[in-house]
Amino acid sequence: MIEIQGATKIYSRKAQPALSNLDLEMNNGEILGLVGLNGAGKTTTIRMTSGIIFPTSGKVMVDGFDIVKQKVKAARNVGWIPEFPNFEPNAKPLPLMKYFAGYYGMKSEEANKKIMDLLEKVSLKPYLNRKLRNYSQGMKKRFAIAESIVGDPQNVLFDETLNGLDPEGVLFVRNLMFELRKQGKAILLSSHILSEVEDVADRVAIIDHGKLIKVLKRNELKSLGKLRVHLQIENFNDQCKALLSEYGEVEVDESEIVLRDTTIQYDQVSVIPEKLVNSGYRIRKFDPVGESLEDYFFELIGVKK
Amino acid sequence: MKPIAYEIKRTLTSKFVIILIVIIVGLASLIAYESAKSEVPTSSSAQTSIYLNVGYYVSGSTLHVVGLPVNNLGQPSIGIGSASLSYEYAGTYKNMTLSSSGYANTTFTITNNSNTELNASFSYRLIRGFSNSYQLTYNLNFSRGYSGISMIPVTDPSNSTITGMNLFYVGQNGTSAPSMSVFYYNGTSDKPGQAFVLPAYFSSMNVSGFHDINVFPDFNASTYTYSSVRAVIVSSKAIPSSFGGFSSPILPDYGKNLSVYVSFDSSYHPLTQKEVQSLIFTGVTSIITFLLAILAVFEGYLTYGKDRTSGVLESVIKRPVSRGALIGSRFTANAVSIALAVVLSMLSANFFIHYYLHLYLTTSFDLYFIWSFVVEGLAFLALVYMFAHIVKSQGALLGSAIGLFVVFGLFWTTISAVVDVAFHIVSGTSEYITTAVAFDYASPTGITSLFQILFEKTVGGFLGGGTTIHPSAYGVTPVFIVLAGILWIAVPFGIALWLATHRD
Structure with a gap:
């Protein structure tokens, strides 16, 4: 579990804070999506949580340990997969992994077994003799995944990890996240691909200009923004349109009726079909939908799509 | 790891x-x-030089010349990149090539006993570049019929703190050296031109049966400081007339009263x-x-x-x-x-x-x-x-x-x-x-x-x-x-x- 408490990061006095008083929690057994535009502060949040950079103020607690003051204990519980993995170019995967494993106090045999398992898992076993500088970006990402979880951390941070991966890689990462969540680990997924986040995240944190705008739970993802209802009514007429207008703006496109800018909440939407049926209208289709995360995201941060 | x-x-x-x-x-x-x-070659003037030992003996009307160049460590041929050696006797020149053992031996026919000069012209280049050339003249004693002993200073190749002597001997009919004693002592007390008296503190060593030999008396083992060391072969009645340098080939005389001496002056001191x-x-x-x-x-x-x-x-x-x-x-x-x-x-x-x-x-x-x-x-x-x-x-x-x-x-x-x-x-x-x-x-x-x-x-x-x-x-x-x-x-x-x- 990771708790970010009032974290602020200022890189330069001349520039706006990269993060401003951020409060965020990553819970065990949960995938937290982190979305935001470029420069919103996603990577800064992750790098701060990994102990790569220091918060200017506030603190980051990893399973109860302060990442700044108790770096060694805290970092043991964090695995960070960076967006652009960067390793010693002349190193080969096996010795480098053994070196990394050494920081977790793993015994040689245990480390060897674990490393080989992980490299097999990320499909890099056939490339053990290749220097990392000769790995493709996708291979480096796979290696980064393996080396980040070599210490079996309780919290794993995926920073734009899905970028640059082939479909098989995307599927692998997604399944890995599910597997880690099943093991009770806390997962953070930062991504520009909002649909991916929407699909896997239990909660989604939206940040913009270094500030946390909103945290959405999974059940809220389906009812984002203003409700929109798609209807097909056999005996639709002006009276029916007037009735529907009580709940929002009615648009009619041949047989499809769309109720926009609704004034009713998602959990009260059932009153609409109830009233239509009571008024003698025959409903062939009733489909209440919220906005997509992407639409909602842009609406929230005030950017026109 | x-x-x-x-x-x-x-x-x-x-x-x-x-x-x-x-x-x-x-x-x-x-x-x-x-x-x-x-x-390394800090002994006397040795430095990186090559010395030419030359001896002779007469057999009938044939003059046998025996030459052996040695380096400052007393080693034949070692370190010599190239050498040119020629002998001249009574107008006859002979260009020599060093044998595998380092010797340059030849013979001349004696036609007139009044020709008593043997000239040797020697030039060499060391492997590391230094070169030198010189000419030597040897006076032949036909009545005695052989050159006897000569000596040059050398440094022990295995221990440069030890200085010693290279003894070169050509006896009658080319025989090797008889048994002899080498005395060595602190020469600072010598007075040139005066009768030689063996100092109270001296050491000696016996050598025999050689044509060419290096001897390294343990000067440094002595409790005395040898700023100038002299060696004397057999007992001596007189000391050399000058310090330093080396005598020409010395004539041995094994009669009871006649002494033969050789001196050498060592300026060696350990670094x-x-x-x-x-x-x-x-x-x-x-x-x-x-x-x-x-x-x-x-x-x-x-x-x-x-x-x-x-x-x-x-x-x-x-x-x-x-x-x-x-x-x-x-x-x-x-x-x-x-x-x-x-x-x-x-x-x-x-x-x-x-x-x-x-x-x-x-x-x-x-x-x-x-x-x-x-x-x-x-x-x-x-x-x-x-x-x-x-x-x-x-x-x-x-x-x-x-x-x-x-x-x-x-x-x-x-x-x-x-x-x-x-x-x-x-x-x-x-x-x-x-x-x-x-x-x-x-x-x-x-x-x-x-x-x-x-x-x-x-x-x-x-x-x-x-x-x-x-x-x-x-x-x-x-x-x-x-x-x-x-x-x-x-x-x-x-x-x-x-x-x-x-x-x-």
């Missing part, structure tokens, strides 16, 4: 580090070898520790000072600075390790390679010094040598680590690293000289020495200069030097040098450590 073990392995297997260590140790070895070897240290200072230290700066600066850049500025280090920082421990382990790994280069250089220098001069540098010299160079390397390393946390880009860091090397490693002496010129400071004055010492304290490379000042008690410098000083009068004391070294490492490394743990 322990992370520090990986760091050390990574450093020591880096191509750059391997190449630099090989160059440093190789050049240090080569210079030590050349310096030590050039000091003093100070002279050996001076050899190291003038050769080995200057090259190590220069190369070690390159090793430290670029090793620091390649294994820490570049990793830090390129982001590679983040893959390690995210591990359960403190930043202090990480920077410490990288620095330690780099330090191991620097210490290795210095220690190997020191060992190789000591090896060659001992091999050729049979001396070991003193432990205090060894320790100062190792310490001052390790300090120089670590100081450069610490400076690069510091800059790695000050500048942001790889390019800026590389520029800073090169700048450090250029300023402190290449041009520091020049800068010091420019300051001297600008302020009209004259070489050899107190101001000059003070400036030189101040500049030495103000540079990592200066630590080795201070070390040299401490040992040699002289100040060099770009404008000339060799001024003898009392080091402590100018603040050159072991305590200050150690403190300066510690500060040169601790201050930049401390800044790097503080920035690493507080500023990201």
Whole structure:
């Protein structure tokens, strides 16, 4: 579990804070999506949580340990997969992994077994003799995944990890996240691909200009923004349109009726079909939908799509 | 694997580090070898010369000439790249080729006993370039019919502190030497031209049955100091008329009362520790000072600075390790390679010094040598680590690293000289020495200069030097040098450590 408490990061006095008083929690057994535009502060949040950079103020607690003051204990519980993995170019995967494993106090045999398992898992076993500088970006990402979880951390941070991966890689990462969540680990997924986040995240944190705008739970993802209802009514007429207008703006496109800018909440939407049926209208289709995360995201941060 | 073990392995297997260590140790070895070897032939005038032993015997009307060139170690042919030898007797010339055993023997027909001069013309080139030529004239004694014994000074090839004699004997009909005694004693008490009296303190050794032999009396084992050593074969009634040089072939006479003597004057004295240290200072230290700066600066850049500025280090920082421990382990790994280069250089220098001069540098010299160079390397390393946390880009860091090397490693002496010129400071004055010492304290490379000042008690410098000083009068004391070294490492490394743990 990771708790970010009032974290602020200022890189330069001349520039706006990269993060401003951020409060965020990553819970065990949960995938937290982190979305935001470029420069919103996603990577800064992750790098701060990994102990790569220091918060200017506030603190980051990893399973109860302060990442700044108790770096060694805290970092043991964090695995960070960076967006652009960067390793010693002349190193080969096996010795480098053994070196990394050494920081977790793993015994040689245990480390060897674990490393080989992980490299097999990320499909890099056939490339053990290749220097990392000769790995493709996708291979480096796979290696980064393996080396980040070599210490079996309780919290794993995926920073734009899905970028640059082939479909098989995307599927692998997604399944890995599910597997880690099943093991009770806390997962953070930062991504520009909002649909991916929407699909896997239990909660989604939206940040913009270094500030946390909103945290959405999974059940809220389906009812984002203003409700929109798609209807097909056999005996639709002006009276029916007037009735529907009580709940929002009615648009009619041949047989499809769309109720926009609704004034009713998602959990009260059932009153609409109830009233239509009571008024003698025959409903062939009733489909209440919220906005997509992407639409909602842009609406929230005030950017026109 | 322990992370520090990986760091050390990574450093020591880096191509750059391997190449630099090989160059440093190789050049240090080569210079030590050349310096030590050039000091080996210190006995008398031997140096790098070749001596030509020539003897003869007469058989009927045939003159047999026996020639044997030997080097200053008494070894035939060894070290001679090429030699040209010709004999002339009674207008007949014979060009000779040295046999595999080094001899150049020939015969002449004696047509007239009044021709008593045998001339030898000898020129040679040593393998390492030195060449010389000379002519010798030998007076033949047909009534005796053979040359007898001659002697030259030589140095023991296995121990240059031991000087000795090469005895060359051609007897009647070419026979080898009979049994004889070689007396040797301190010749300083000799008085030329006066009757010889064997001193109270002397030693002797017996030799026999040789044509060519090297004998090495144990002069140094004596309790007496032999500033001038003379050897006398059999008992003597008179001492040589002059000191130094070598007599012409001596005629042996084995009659009861007639003595035969040979003298040789040895100016040999073993190299003093100070002279050996001076050899190291003038050769080995200057090259190590220069190369070690390159090793430290670029090793620091390649294994820490570049990793830090390129982001590679983040893959390690995210591990359960403190930043202090990480920077410490990288620095330690780099330090191991620097210490290795210095220690190997020191060992190789000591090896060659001992091999050729049979001396070991003193432990205090060894320790100062190792310490001052390790300090120089670590100081450069610490400076690069510091800059790695000050500048942001790889390019800026590389520029800073090169700048450090250029300023402190290449041009520091020049800068010091420019300051001297600008302020009209004259070489050899107190101001000059003070400036030189101040500049030495103000540079990592200066630590080795201070070390040299401490040992040699002289100040060099770009404008000339060799001024003898009392080091402590100018603040050159072991305590200050150690403190300066510690500060040169601790201050930049401390800044790097503080920035690493507080500023990201």
